[in-house]
Amino acid sequence: MKPVYKHRTFASLIMRKQVFIFQMMAIVLALSTAVPAVAQKQPKFWKSVKHKDKKGGKAPKTYSKPKLQGKRTNPSYSKHKDQRSDTDWKKSRLEYTLMFGGSGFLGDLGGQDGIGQPFILDYEPTQTRYAISVGARYFVKEYHAIRGTLSYARIRGSDALTNYPNRKYRNITVKSPVFELAGVYEFHLIKPKFKHFAGARTTSVFTGSRLGAYSYAGLGIFAFNPRGERNGEWYSLKPLNTEGQGLPGGSDPYSRINLSFPLGFGIYYLMNRNWKWGFDVGYRWTTTDYMDDAGGFYYNNSEIEDAYGQIAAYFANPSVALDDVPNSDWYTEQQPRAGQQGNDTYLFFQVTVSKSLGPTYTNKEFKAKKRSKGRSYKSDKIKNQKRKFRMPGLNYKSKKDKKRKRGVTTF
Secondary structure (H helix, E strand, O other): OOOOOOOOOHHHHHHHHHHHHHHHHHHHHHHHHHOOOOOOOOOOOOOOOOOEOOOOOEOOOOOOOOOOOOOOOOHHHHOOOOOOOOOHHHHHOEEEEEEEEEEEEEOOOOOOOOOOOOHHHHOOHHHOEEEEEEEEEEEOOOOEEEEEEEEEEEEEEEHHHOOOHHHHOOOOEEEEEEEEEEEEEEEEEEOOOEEEOOOOOOEEEEOOOOEEEEEEEEEEEEEEOOEEEEOOEEEEOHHHOOOOOOOOOOOOOOOOEEEEEEEEEEEEEEOHHHEEEEEEEEEEEEOOOOOOOOOOEOOOHHHHHHHHOHHHHHHHOHHHHOOOOOOHHHHOOOOEOOOOOOOOEEEEEEEEEEEEOOOEEEOOOOOOOOOOOOOOOOOHHHHHHHHOOOOOOOOHHHHHHHHHHHOOOOO
């Protein structure tokens, strides 16, 4: 017996599908109306959301409006903060110095019209000569430095420039070179102030006065050679033993190398590129009274002539060359040939030029250069030439010929 099939038409199938769809939609609609909405509101970053704690208290704000930053800048240049520290002075702690100026002698010869005075009260300005020094300064602390100098100077003294009779008719005139090597300790009372910007490693800017001042004291060794003039010719006086050195009862021989004790002060002005211009005054006490070859008493002139010659006898008592000496007993044996106030001294007053080995200083504020986008050119002409389109060369034959001439093998 054959099975019986129920025949389904196309229209009946369509109807059944529509009924199924409508049933599903009704179920979804019913579920949406029955269940309450529990979804939390989405937070927005530009509005703060208020949350309540379970206990009733208010919780802190969770979201806030972000702060928009402006144009991006380099903090090293945009904010000019003083980055000066205790170690900035070390960047320019070594300096080289050149000094040139005048020298003065304060001994037993010449001076003012009267009895010899101590210190600079008896200084005769007309006897000023020159002095040149070179040296180096090293800062061991910010305001403490040591300096070494090598100096050459000329000094001179003459009795002919004073109207005091005892010295005028003594008639001694002496000049001498001076070589000095000295080391001093400096204390800087004032130093120029500057500001070092972060990022500007080689440039600093002045923020205050450029004036500096210091005082110093130290120890030196110097050499001299007093010389006297007769009939236009100059003689070295130390070998002549003008005070009877080497004879019985005469003065002790003196050394032409002695110690000096510099004491002085200086000021300077800081220029661009670490150059300093200044002025330095230094007074030197010494351990000798024979820089002018006069420091003791007169010796018997005839004995000096017999022992050392006529020239030695003349420089031992040059007053014999004068005819109008008021009292010749002033210059006889055992009379003082020099003052007894103390040893000879000399001084330097010089202009100083210093160069420090450190970062460059400037009097203009440091500004960051704006970088141009893309490639920059020095002139518009080069810029236009770079923009022109150039066709590539297609003459390969000529290139191969050039390579063959140079001995280059091509394939």
